[in-house]
Amino acid sequence: MISVTKxxxxxxxxxxxxxxxxxTIVVAEHFAFIFMEKSEPVDFTSYQLILACSVAYVACVSLIIWVPVKFLIFKKHILSEVxxxxxxxxxxxxxTTLPCFGFIIAGSQVQSDPKKMKTFSxxxxxxVLMCLIVVDIIEHLRKWRLTGNIDGTCRDGDFASNGPVLTNIEQVSTVSAHQNRPHEENQAPPGVTENEFASSVAQNKSHNVLQYEYSEITEHNVPDCLKVLAVNDYRAKIFVTSIINWLDTVELVRVAGLSNVFLTGWIYPIYIFSxxxxxxxxxxxxxxFLPLLTVVFQDFPFLFIRISIIGAMGFVTPILYPLKNIIVVVTFIYFNYVTKAKCLNRTQRF
Known part of the structure; x- marks a missing residue:
């Protein structure tokens, strides 16, 4: 009998x-239809040629790239160690994504008559974006079993979360006990250099912060009748976070599909930065490096694109999204760089 893992x-x-x-095939077919409708008279041969080329492209990529890479990952275990x-x-x-975006941009450039304009639905x-999200979900989900319960402490460390993951839970004392510890604990023992002692103190503080946060979580006593509602499975979080992370990009791509934006030069910066x-x-x-790349490649350029589009064409996008970009950029710079200045460098103690 075939196992569940297989x-x-x-x-x-x-x-x-x-x-x-x-x-790739769906976007290429829609581009072929736009190209066919543009020609006078209608040339069905161009439609068939573009569609056949897209199918041939997918077949070549599958045989030359996809199959060998999967073989290296699962049989040779070469790329699986990355x-x-x-x-x-x-x-x-x-x-997939790059040629699809190329077809969409080309579909806006082959049309010259705004009255007969056909945008990508x-x-x-x-x-395109949903398939990319599905692949992202699968790559995170394949580390987990789809049946049964999982350990809520996430001991194996395979799950990648945005916050700290507790791998070792010890008995946590009260906050007052931490504050009333003797001063001698913060003194360096003989034979230990200043840098080693500072590194040790920093690691202990970080560990104490995690223990304090965990103790706050465990203080919430849930009645037995409501435990069925107080559920928090990491596998469900994978779906939620993977979709929410790309809503900003989805909104910007939606703006590019508007009729008054699709045939203008704005489609280039929108799809390039997307x-x-x-x-x-x-x-x-x-x-x-992921938080920095998120700010540099998404929030910072998206902010200027949205402000420019709103100034040129009005409120084609909700004001919530540029506000979100401003908040993300400002808070990232402030908490990661500004707070390290001497006048603001005050370490919190727990």
Whole structure:
């Protein structure tokens, strides 16, 4: 009998392969239809040629790139040891998302008559981004079993969360006990250099902060009758966070599909910076460079694009999104750099 692990593996690989092939064919078909409608008289041969080229492209990528990379990952275990980035998502970004965005931009440039303009409908564009999100979910979800419960302390460390993960829970004393400790504990023992002692103190403080946060969480006593509602499974969080992280990019791409934006030069910066914002999906969520790349590739350029579009064409996008970009950029710079100045450098003690 086939094990559950093999079934999950087969389903995941089929979904990833479909996410690699389907968006390119769908977007290419819509571009071929726009190109066919543009010509006078209607040339059905161009439609067939573009569609056939897209199918041939998908077949070549699958046989030359996709299959060998998967063989190296699961048979040779060469790329499977990579911990900082995700090869599967890199393939989807280069061989699926990039040509799809190219077809969308080309579809805006082959049309010259605004009265007969045909934009890409919401389905092809949403399909490209949704398939990328599905691949991201699968890459995070394949580390977990889909049946049964998981340990809430997340001991194996495979789950990448945006916050600290507790790997070792010890008995936590009260906050007052931490504050009333003798001063002698903060003195360096003989034979220990100043740098080693400072590093040790910093690690102890970080560990105490995690213990204090965990003690606050465990203080909430849930009645037995409500425990069925107080659930918090990490596997469900994977779906939520993977979708929410890309709503900003989805909104900017939606603006590019508006009729008064689609045929203008604004489509170039919108899709170029939208693609750059997608590049951060290659890194694991625990990568220390991910917050900086999010600000540099997404929030900072998106802020200027949205302000410029609002100034040129009015409120084609909700004001909530540029406000979100401003808040993210300002808070990132303030808490990571400004607070390190001498006048603001006050370390919190727990």
């Amino acid at each position: 079934i999950n593996f087969f389903v995941f690989e089929v979904l990833q392969f479909a996410a690699l092939c389907v968006p 911990k900082e980035w995700q090869p599967a998502l890199l393939m989807h970004l280069i061989f 919401d389905f092809p564009v949403s399909l 693609y750059l914002s997608l590049l951060r999906i290659i890194l694991h969520s625990a990568n220390p």
